[in-house]
Amino acid sequence: MATHKIIYGDQVIPYTIKPDPKRHVRIAIHVEPDGSVVVDAPPDFDLSAIHTAVQKRARWVAGHVGEALTRFAHVRPREYVSGEQIMYLGRRYVLKVVRTDQKPQGVRLRGNRLEVETRSDEADDLKGRVRAWYRVKARDYFAKKVAEASERLPWVEDIPAFRLMDMVKQWGSCSPEGQLILNPHLIKAPRDCIEYVILHELAHLKHHDHSAEFWKLIETHQPLWKKAKTELDELVELLTVE
Numbered sequence: 001m002a003t004h005k006i007i008y009g010d011q012v013i014p015y016t017i018k019p020d021p022k023r024h025v026r027i028a029i030h031v032e033p034d035g036s037v038v039v040d041a042p043p044d045f046d047l048s049a050i051h052t053a054v055q056k057r058a059r060w061v062a063g064h065v066g067e068a069l070t071r072f073a074h075v076r077p078r079e080y081v082s083g084e085q086i087m088y089l090g091r092r093y094v095l096k097v098v099r100t101d102q103k104p105q106g107v108r109l110r111g112n113r114l115e116v117e118t119r120s121d122e123a124d125d126l127k128g129r130v131r132a133w134y135r136v137k138a139r140d141y142f143a144k145k146v147a148e149a150s151e152r153l154p155w156v157e158d159i160p161a162f163r164l165m166d167m168v169k170q171w172g173s174c175s176p177e178g179q180l181i182l183n184p185h186l187i188k189a190p191r192d193c194i195e196y197v198i199l200h201e202l203a204h205l206k207h208h209d210h211s212a213e214f215w216k217l218i219e220t221h222q223p224l225w226k227k228a229k230t231e232l233d234e235l236v237e238l239l240t241v242e
């Protein structure tokens with residue numbers, strides 16, 4: 001994708017154009033959580049017309065890019081030291097690094113703390129342990145929730161197997177063959193957000209697109225899905241930073 005740019009005041013804002021065969025007339029401008037700007041446009045759209053349309057909305061774009069970058073800047077990589085915040089099922093816990101030579105060295109939730117026993121104080125080692133703990137929790141919790149949702153949703157015949165996969169901008173995916181993939185970082189999100197992602201992916205077993213019928217299905221089975229989706233969008237940086 002080639003990069004184009006608009007000017008707003010003294011800011012130069014790059015954007016990329018994504019041809020969308022489903023679009024015929026209008027373009028749609030999105031500002032991603034990391035501040036990048038993507039313009040969905042009909043495939044045969046005239047480049048200068050796109051540029052004019054985006055430039056016309058420069059003020060809106062600049063505002064949203066500014067907000068995204070400010071939010072992003074607050075989310076610094078973890079250092080894996082005691083006192084740091086750890087998210088789990090939408091709750092904030094405090095990391096406590098416990099130095100010990102005893103084995104086995106555990107990772108456990110205790111009150112509002114996540115205690116990690118370790119012999120080394122290498123951040124990389126701690127990061128690996130916390131990451132492994134999240135994955136175990138994710139596998140167990142998602143398995144339970146996928147099973148529960150499959151029982152509840154009339155079009156799901158068998159409980160689908162799923163894989164965990166780190167993804168940058170996606171919480172989950174579902175192939176037409178029913179291959180379900182879930183992002184392990186999702187275990188940090190509130191329960192209704194996890195429910196939404198699982199419902200969304202399972203709904204793709206019935207509708208392989210984001211058609212009106214698809215969203216109607218979501219609405220029927222989780223009336224408050226929009227709240228969950230908005231919350232996830234807002235938390236994305238906080239939940240995926242490591």
Ligand SMILES: [Zn+2]
Nearest residue numbers: 200204209210
């Ligand atoms: Zn989808």
